Amino acid sequence: MSTSNIVKGSCLCKAVSLSTTSLNHQIAACHCNMCRKWGGGALLAVECGSDVSFSGEDNIGIYQSSQWAERGFCTNCGTHLFYRLKQNHQYYIPVGILDNVEGLVLEHQVFIDEKPEYYSFANETKNMTGAELFAQFAPPDERQ
Template sequence: MSNMSIVKGSCLCGAVSLSTTSMSKNVGACHCSMCRSWGGGPLLAINCESDVSFSGEENIGVYQSSQWAERGFCKQCGSHLFYKLKQNNQYFIPVGLLQNCEGLVLDHQVFIDEKPKYYCFANETKNLTGAEIFAQFAPSE
């Protein structure tokens, strides 16, 4: 986590805005089939832990995408707002929503085993398969 001041962002239409003080400098790319269906390509997101505040909450729609996670979107413009692990309220915010973010680094890719062959990133990153991610984040039952 960085010691950055407040980082702010908003959806495309401005109906929902967000802020955080606990933003990682590491951008991750998720190649899972759900993220690619949700946004038409990989989700590029930043871990903001549970420290995310929203305004315009009446404009936030939530989709329960799995037993352990939900995805938020703006009901007005459709912008993707977050992927959240329900167990610990850990937010992953799409990096494109955030303003004035310098020094960010794409350093990891998840669900690398589901990444289509028609694109790749030039950065050297840590790569995790879906099974490796589930072992880290899925709640044990």
């Protein structure tokens, strides 16, 4: 792919940078308790498949947040770098760390049943409860 299709981003201190050529332009908002604890609010992320490259990998910390997923962060400045599914190494990158990306649309919200009442997005989106998400994506032994 040409370099014009490469999307880049970095953490706040620039100790870690990333690039991908597989950016889904649909933003997902996750309202689960874990995402809100992690970042103080909903996680707004874009799916990048397994096509994500990092530099400064010595500065990436990994937190095993569940049996099926892990979260990456910069050990220097604390910036959230990714949510990654372990089974297929599928990355969800927080949209705020990406540089100069245009054409993004908030398309869906997950764990809508865990969203607190004190905020709301104006966009019309597809919404899924946590149970609906688990039924669709979680490994069979993890479904509730």
